[in-house]
Amino acid sequence: MELLGIEIPVFSWQTVLGSAVSGVFLGAIYALVALGLTLIYGVLHIINFAHGSLLMLAMYMVYFLWQHLGMDPYLAMLVVAPGGFVFGYLLQRGVIGRISHGKDEIILLATLGISIVIENAALFLFSADEKSVQVPYDLDGIDLGVTYVVYPQIAALGGCLMITAALWLFMARTDTGRAIRAVAKERQGARLVGINVEHIFAISFGIGTACVAAAASLLAPTYAVHPQFGYLFVLIAFTVVVLGGMGSFTGALLGGLIIGVTEQLGRLYLGESLGLITISAIFILILLFRPTGLFGQRLSQ
Amino acid sequence: MSKLPFRMTRRTFLQATAAGTALAAAGLAAGPRPAHAANVIKFGLIHPVTGFLQFSGTQCRYGALTAIEEINAAGGIKALDGATLEPVLGDAQSKAEVGAAEIEKFNEAGVAAIVGAYSSGISLATTQAAAKYGIPHVVDVGVNDKIVSRGLANTFRFGPGFGVITEAGVNGLIEINAAAGKPARTVVIVHENTTPFGSFMAELMKKGLEPAGFEVLDILPHPTPNKDFQNIALKIKEMNPDLIIPSHYYNENVLFLRTLQRQRIEPKAIYSVLGGASSQYRFVDEFPDAAQYVMDCNHWFDPRNPKAAALRAKTEAAGKSFSYEVFLAYTAVQFAADAMERAGSADRAAITEAMASSTWAGHFMPYGPTEMINGQNQGARPLITQVQGSAIEVVAPADYATAPAIFPRPA
């Protein structure tokens, strides 16, 4: 088949369906990484370039827990997620908040600077070697006919759904959640009614980091970690956040799945390399035609 | 502002520019060094030890430093009264312009020779910068043939380029297949397309394989880094080829082979060319199942040479994996040191001359005596290995083989 001079290959329906299904599982991973980012973006309105580095750092923590204590990576979530929260809280309160003077361009450079420090600290401390967690159930799974789905993939999808639900409940039901939403919507107003905005910023950054740490424990059985690992997901995570709507968890979940499936089908038909253009294309089109994303509210700037 | 002194020395210029930064003093302390201290020969090592290529760059640096250490321990350069080699380290930060800037520093530090710079892109820039000063530059890994084909007199490559590697890969496959009664006919090539290394290979492979009766069903390029190989696996599943030929870097190779395993795809053979992980001990240790029976046409040492085994033991004792970066950089340094012996001089031109006419045979690579033509070592070639059990055996060519190929792999 040919379209506009580009040869479009024809595949059996099993392959197409298999590709779409694998896209769902890949999309779950994207959503996992994007969940933390969307919160930080939604509340602080900053493009956090350190997000990938934080993911990488959390992956190392999961790896070391497995390596030295034999801790299962999923169990490690109970350690790395709270650890991520504390780290993120301190990072925002102690570094980003302190040096940024509230200026966007400085926040941007600050997150870039932090990612330089974290990445090279990882290189310095952990060396450039790839490290991978090996779990005995790595290859076990379910044969869906069109494709084989292994337990780590199912866990990623399940974990993604659970974390989304938990975040949603947290935001809807708790006082802190309400305060975060208030700050996200109306910073000055929130300040006037007595909310400690700096604290809420740091809490949000902490939760965002905890999310990315949880994501790390779900990615660990599939991916090897190295100091440059974060780059694999940063751009996609931004795309997912924008597509879903900044600050929307359901948006991040659905956005992740949509991008996962679109990317897989794009790569199937356009080739693995050119197929990636689908991600940039979605990104650009969403920004142009619906910058608030699928579920975002109208945010100024 | 007071009147500036019109004529500034380098030192005062530095002070002026660095004034205001707390670390200025540290920068000055490490300023220009004397060109040749007594019986020490400066040796430049340029590698990307930070940034995207940090893993390979670090491996290279380790190999090169180990070689220098051993040479010094064995009495230095004997023709120069036991002069010792002093490594001058450069970090290209995975960028060509930074690599070239480091060469300028090497020149001022007075290095006699340079080994580097792992990637083809950086090597192009560093060899060119070194050419300005006539510093002999041995390329350790960069497989792009254009590095040595542009007529730079100072540039040498001891190892093979991708042209030779691909040709060896094609011929090896044809032989192995023929010996087994031609069980494999259909082929899918999977290669990375982000760097020169993978990009050139696929077409060359196809050109070589088709006349020999193979049918290339598809060529599947993918970027580096790559997150997911499920699509590629599905495509392969649908095409059901006898043979898969992957060519990419370590991480992608691991992910790809594990994805094939997860998707229960079992072709008659996986025969990689510059497979990244397929002939790495670390991979075999960590994922023995995924690695089993995988063949790889790659840089490899002469398995019967005890020096190689010794270096491997040493490397692993240091907690490093014994990858091709390590032994290629190691040999490149040895080659340069041998040229210094031959030249009996630390003079750049003399060393360059000695490199060009070198007949060095004291290495553990399967290259035979050195013969440089236009800077390329003519004997340089890869070997074909296969993971068998927990070992990586050489299966071809016959004069280096340690075990027969298991082809096709048992079901």
Place this chain on the structure above:
Amino acid sequence: MLEVTGVSKSFGGLKAVAELSLQVERGRIVSLIGPNGAGKTTAFSLISGFLKPDQGRIRFEHRDIAGFRPHAICRLGLVRTFQVVQPFATLSVLDNITVGAHTRIRQRKPAAARAREVAELVGMGAMLDQPAGALTVAGRKRLELARALATQPKLLLLDEVMAGLNATEIADIVAVVRDIRDTGITILLIEHVMQAVMSLSDDTHVLSHGRIIAHGPPEAVARDPQVIEAYLGHGAAKRIARTRGADRA
């Protein structure tokens, strides 16, 4: 000079301006008053091109300008100020006004010279080098006026230039507005300070819930019971009439 006929604009379900019609004649000061939320600022935004009317016609010097972009309307000689002042905060007062002057004057020096003149006119001659962000409220209001004036408009739309000022400052700016009119510039203003409206305008339109409910010379409009109702709520007109009667007694 300006002729608005039957202009409507709604946001969502809410009609902000309905069937608005008004006229401004050359050389006059016309005011637009009305209670909060009556749609005055929306009307300004419609006239100056920041909003597109859903229906109706806006003619400026016999040219239909509905749907023109703000900068194009400004170039035709109709310029507005903002109720919430919007100075270019990091620029100096002079640079702020120069930006306005550049609209008609390409060269930098003449534009700056023009800006100085305008600054004198509005009484900011002494503050030229101050950053606009550091000005007092009164200063910012003047700057807003000066910048608009520097574009050499024929019709100036002033949106509450006196809000938040004290009595002396108001008196000053009333004088400035008169001076501007005397240079031949027509003015349409939104104002809450009634004393200023009374003393300045030749003509007043009263807007309530998006509609014009009264129109005429300010003294007459101020006595209109409908207007009083609109401002003070139902029954207010009667109460006032009674107190007035009591006063007289």
Place this chain on the structure above:
Amino acid sequence: MSKRDRALGWTLLLGLLAAVPVFIQSGRWIDFLELTLFVAVMGQGWNILGGYGGQYSFGHALFFGTGAYIQALLQFKLGWSPWVTLWFAIAGAVLVGCAVGYLSFRYGLRGSYFALITLAFAEAFHVLARSLISVTEGGRGVQLPLNQDPGQAVASFQFTFANPFLQSYGFYYTVLFLFVLACAATWLMERSRFGAQLVAVRENEEAAEALGINAFRIKMGSICLSAAITASAGVYYVQKFLFVDPGIAYGPGKSVEALFAPIIGGLGTVLGPLLGSAFIHIVGETSKEAIGHFVGDRPGLDLILFGIMLLLVLGYMPRGLVGLLETAWMRLRADKDGPNA
């Protein structure tokens, strides 16, 4: 700072830079200055859009890369002279700037949305450069033949093999020329109606529109000028290194370098990008040397130090180096004038 002080400062600075061969013979420090100026040129390109126009781009590699690719491809495929191709390289980047600007500004993207769309475009070009092999040579990159005939050095715009002066200083003067050009363009812009209107749009787009400024057209002008300057850095890069591949051209590295320099140096100032670039390179070099000298072979440690110093600078100099310089200058002036007054 008075006009006279400023003019004197610039004359002194440019005079020093032009006279560099008189007092610097070291290839290392020439190269250091070259890299500093190279980043300053890219930074100046970014500064025009980001500093003066307030539109923060995260994808300036788009312009650097397009300039570099066109410069390389026209020589490689058609054998054109580099002196001809460079005009096409700059024009091509301006065209890309127009297209990206048109889409972004027409749809009213500002702030982080603009930042993200430039990022997305740079990544799209990255993917295309890698995938459209028949046009771009794909991941293998474009490598230009190395001229080794000193007689052809100028004609081939390559100075690796040239007469000793050109070999040492050819590319230094190339990039210095580009830098002076970029600064002159910025300086002229600052003093023109266009510049005043651009700054007005940055400060408050609505107010600017009300004052008769066509914000869309001004922003378009700014992105085109920005693209042209950034592309000229790409031309220099290709002529010096004779190689470009998708990662070099469109990877995030160049985008980040381009925005670092002006933000650290001082946004919306002519001198900012140079100061920022000089600062980055001096800090980078000193931390590299310090670690190399006192600690030894520990990859990454120098960059940790660099990152920390960067964060400290950000924390303590909210107005960038230019702000710091001005404050210091004022204080100096006050001290000098104080006792006399």
